[in-house]
Amino acid sequence: MCQQPAIPLINHKIVFYGAGSMSEAIVRGMIARNVIDSNNIVMLNRSSNERLAELRSRYGVLGCNDPEQKMEHLRTAPVIVLAMKPKDAAEALRVLGPVLSPDQLVISVIAGLTVRTIHGLLGAPQPVVRTMPNTSSSIGLGATGIVYSKEVNEEGRRTALNIFESVGITAVIEEERMETLTGISGSGPAYIYYMMEAMIAAGIRGGLPPQQSTELTVQTVLGAARMVQQTGEEPAALRKKVTSPNGSTQAAIEVLEKADFFESVIAAVNRCAERSREMGVALEKELS
């Protein structure tokens, strides 16, 4: 077994402003890794009490949707993670800006929302970390892109890295690359799940019991990812080893080629990046 690197204990409050899937994935991953005490996690949402009760019972975190208490948490937390949908971000940030003090670190996971727009909506040059994680963070296998605003000091960088390294790997990148990264790793799990759905369906249509088809598909995807990771070989080289000349794999790949699989995946990644930019532009318009 390979040992995961030790992550320093996070011993301050983190407020998740938005208590949905992405927040839960990060919280679950951090708690499983024991990098933070659940008493130090506060999760805020807008309306759903049931959702907060669910999070409380699963992770022992504090949930809150009382407007006054919410503002108090936001005013006092050293670290705030923005995790609402892009359409809700402008309003939430306008409310947040006036209660912040200059040393509070704002970490965003919101697709498309740029550092410049965050600053504009907050109305202050807050230290901002723009990130793009993915939901595999919940099992410690996330992949998170990170951009720092120039206001983020060494301690802020370390804090952001501690959070996201505790739930997977991180890549510090230029902000211009964030949309491409979203197309690969932010949304990427969904493409793999889609491929898995199709493989499972094919197995069932071919007469395998659903459970068997699912188990075989899961193990195949897991094994293929681990092979790339552990052998260090290129996916193309590994694919070649599966593909006997004129054999069954070659026949299957020819069908995928005919459907332009390779270029379709690239087009999907590009469209994802483009859509993230569109969402960013829509949010930028909120500034005027």
Ligand SMILES: NC(=O)C1=CN([C@@H]2O[C@H](COP(=O)(O)OP(=O)(O)OC[C@H]3O[C@@H](n4cnc5c(N)ncnc54)[C@H](OP(=O)(O)O)[C@@H]3O)[C@@H](O)[C@H]2O)C=CC1
């Ligand atoms: N899901 C994913 O795979 C990924 C998502 N992201 C980003 O994460 C962000 C959240 O996505 P996701 O978790 O899927 O979304 P969800 O819809 O699951 O969760 C959004 C949460 O935000 C809350 N919320 C909205 N407005 C406010 C507000 N004004 N004050 C407090 N809480 C508010 C909602 O509360 P309520 O339900 O009460 O309205 C809800 O808890 C998005 O911006 C997305 O781009 C990034 C990477 C991957």
Ligand SMILES: O=C(O)[C@@H]1CCC=N1
């Ligand atoms: O679909 C979305 O907009 C978000 C961003 C990355 C994954 N989910």
